[in-house]
Structures are given as structure tokens and as C-alpha cells.
Amino acid sequence: MRYQDAGVDRDQADKLIELIKKLNPKGGAQIGPFAALYDLSKILKDYREPLLVSSTDGIGTKTRIAVEYGKLDGLGQDLVAMNVNDLVCLGAKPLFFLDYYATAQLDLEVSKAIFTELVKACDEAGCALIGGETAQLPDLFVRADDFELVGFVVGIVERSRIPDPERVEPGDVLMGIASSGPHCNGFSLIRKIREREKLDLRKIYAEVGERPLGELLLAPMPIYSNVVLKLWEKFSVKGAAHITGGGIAGNLVRALNDRVDAVVQKGLWPIPKLFRALQDWGDVPEDELWEVFNMGLGFIVLVPKEQAETVLKFLESRGQRAYRVGEIVKGAGIVVFV
Secondary structure, three states: OOHHHHOOOHHHHHHHHHHHHHHOOOOHHHOOOOOOOOOOHHHHOOOOOEEEEEEEEEOOOHHHHHHHHOOOOOHHHHHHHHHHHHHHHHOOEEEEEEEEEEEOOOOHHHHHHHHHHHHHHHHHHOOEEEEEEEEEOOOOOOOOOOEEEEEEEEEEEEHHHOOOHHHOOOOOEEEEEEOOOOOOOOHHHHHHHHHHHOOOOOOOOOOOOOOOHHHHHOOOOOOOHHHHHHHHHHOOOOEEEEOOOOHHHHHHHHHOOOOEEEEEOHHHOOOOHHHHHHHHHHOOOHHHHHHHOOOOEEEEEEEOHHHHHHHHHHHHHOOOOEEEEEEEEEOOOOEEEO
């Protein structure tokens, strides 16, 4: 018996490594050895007190929707965005990225679709894909086309730029940047709703607009890191929150101290029809909807009141749909919706 008889194809794994090298000319030379190297010498001269910052995240069961709909090309961007958008909450610039790709059966066409976009997304975010891990795990996945994507990113930040929640004070303003859809969160609930209601991914539902349901669910997460890094450079950003699992409240609370509350005004930005449709289809309670999904905001920054309008104009000039969504008041470190 050979390894391939147990479901692991070593030849395909070697071909994938070569494919990634070809797709990734900037970081491909690092892929293949036991570990990857990154030269910090040219970067460190620009910092007085540099700190390395790391983050890891995955895209979860959104992969199942992508496989069923037959659209995988947005997943690479999702993976990069999930990580670099977390990193920039600390004002950090991403340096390099690594991936973990686990699958039941290695398919080079599927892998090519994923890694082509992953490399492009790394380039957009200003970081290099310098390594990762591919695992064939036929006994851990139910279906042959199942796979999991996880990413790891390392960045750098000047110590003085790291946000301090103690600086957040009454009068500061919450600026929200629009999301593109559910991003990578809540898909176990979405899939359950779809299964129960027998929703067709290829159908256009009047409740959600003029695009098939699958297109709306698979819209890739924007890479906010570039524009938010510019905010850190140009304005007095006091805090930031990447709105992922846990919704607005679960993420924004991390930017607060225990003497202030964040008051979010629900009517100040448009909530995508998709979220309301999911609520109706799944009979999802209102509080659950807000705790699971981003409800139309993918990122929030906290800025001084006197800079709010300038920040808004700056974000709009960079192609972002941005909104003033609330303010900071005296409180006890919680997020309040009104």
C-alpha cells in the first residue's frame, strides 16, 4: 500500500508548491524551505521603537457556499482581509503572510483559483506571501471537495502609534466604513437558514436585489488596511474596530475604556437588504442579527469630533462608503444602540 492509497497525493502537493511560486514572484523564493525568512533591515531604520504585531484568522464555512456555488476566486481576498484588517486596528503595517490550506483531496484547479487571488490580495495589502502549509486530510473532512483556509500575518508598528483606549473620551466620533456583505461571519447560521428554507444560490430574490443570492453571500471582504493606515498617518485616530464575529458591539467594545460608552445610532447608515432577508427567512431575533452580522459596517474608527468631517471626506475621496455612525459619551465601557 502506498500513501496515495490512503488518500494523500504527494505529486499534487509538489505541483501546488511550484504553482504558488509561479503565482507569487515577490515571495516565491521563500516557499519550499522548512521556514521562511524576511529581511527587516531596510524597514527598521524608519522606526524608533518598532513592535512586531501578529494575527491569525480563517474564513470558516463560507468555503462550503463557495464550493456549492462554484465561485472560489474571492476566498483568497477574504483570507488576507480577515487578517490585515485585524492588524491595522493596532495601527500596524502588514509585512508578510502565511497560509494554512487543508483539504480532503488536493485539486490543482481549485487551489489555483484560491492562490491567484490570495497573492493579488497580499500585493494589494502591501505584504508578501512567504510561506504556509498545505495538508491533505481525507479522514477529517466529510466530502472530497471540503477544505479549510486559515491565514497568519505579521506586521510592524511604532510603539507610540498603538491606540490606547484610555485616550477615548466623551465627544469623540464613530466613523463607519461600509461592508460588502456578511464577509466571513455567520455562515453556519446562513447555511442553516438556506437548508431549512431551500434557498437557491443561483436565484435572484426580490428581497435582496438584482443579483443571485450566491453572489451576495460570496462578495469578498474589502481590504481596509491601506486606507485605515492612511488615517493613522493623517489624523488623530484614537481607536479602531474590525467588525467580524460578534457584530458591532462585540468588536467596538475592545476600543473603549471603562469610563465611556459608544452610542451607535442605527439609522445613520443603510443596512443591506440581505441581512433583513436572512432575518425573515430564518426568523432570527433582532438582537441575534446584530450580534452575529456586521449589519453593513465592516470597520469603525474613533476620531476627535473636530476631525470627523475631514475624516469622512478623506474616506469618501478614497472610494469608501463612510458614515458618521455615533459618538462617545460618559459611561462604563459598553456599546449602546439607539
